[in-house]
Amino acid sequence: MSISELPIIDLSPLRSSNPADYKKVGMELCEAASTVGFFYIKNHGISQIEIKEIFDISERFFASEEHQKNAVSISPFHRGWLHIGAAKMYGNKESDYKESFVWGLEVAEDDPDFRTGGRLLAPNQWPAFIPEMREKLAAYFTEAQICGEKLLEALAKGLQVPGDYFLKEIDKPISRGALIYYPPNQPNRYPNQRLPEKYGRFFQVGSGEHTDYGTLTMLCQDQIGGLQIKGKSGTWVSAEPIEGTFVVNIGDLLARWSNGRFESTPHRVINSSTQARYSLAMFVDPNWNATINPLTQDGECANYDTVRCADYINARYNEAFAYRKNRNNE
DSSP: OOTTSOOEEEOGGGGSSOHHHHHHHHHHHHHHHHHTSEEEEEOOSOOHHHHHHHHHHHHHHHTSOHHHHHTTBOOTTSOEEEOTTSBOOTTOSSOOOOEEEEEESOOOTTOHHHHHOSSSOOOOOOOTTSTTHHHHHHHHHHHHHHHHHHHHHHHHHHTTSOTTTTTTTOSSBOOEEEEEEEOOOOTTSSTTOBOOTTTOSBOEEEEEEEOOSSSEEEEEEOTTOOEEEEOTTSOEEEOOOOTTOEEEEEOHHHHHHTTTSSOOOOEEEEEOSSSOEEEEEEEEOOBTTOEEOOOOOTTOOOSSOOEEHHHHHHHHHHHHBGGGTTOOOO
């Protein structure tokens, strides 16, 4: 399978009572995960009406006054609004040209994990000027987490290990949802950076080249496009928006967990459009203290050390986000 041929995998068999149907989907997912690291999913079970409502909320939020967004500015626990310039992928000279709003599992003020501190498990920050945002985004988080766990179960079965292999420590996940806004293209922002002639305009780096940190990323794109995937030859290929699908990619943590069987593939976002681009991301991860042991078969050596989910994700966050540079989180 080449990176220019991202498969569209139908998840409806995962609702079948026939184990063979489940395994077939798992094998399709494993094939894509091990050769490309990216794939589309359809019939994922999340309503398009619900997704449109969230995109509408996203547009309203990012169009609001800066002082309103500042009221929910990013917390030490990575919840809330990130302004333009707050994120920079490792190895990139420029900060990402985007805004984000991040939320996660609903956690109360008296939750023992929150009181312990530094665990990316914390109360969310909800803007008072969009009161329905909390209900809509919390419901989406639950549905997307369920979908992500089904994918992890199917991947495990495709690898011919127990279906709960990646799910043994995921009852209180540190998964995050993110609304992301990429401003319209500004031709003079990076005057020395130009796409190939077929694009006919300067490009704007919405998100620099990177791999994702965790297990799975599920991305819902608008119709503007801009997501590009880097092939092994160094060629960039567009993952065009397809109505009713998510783009799913393998993160670094799952690549380690699979002992290198799965690919965590570099990608970026380029907004070459004069229109704003919006996307809805779900980063699916296990519990804070989950132990990531590389999956080995008889006679096979582990290619990676065992890590704690907390240590790996936190280290990567500390590299990427400006607000964390001087903080000492667990």
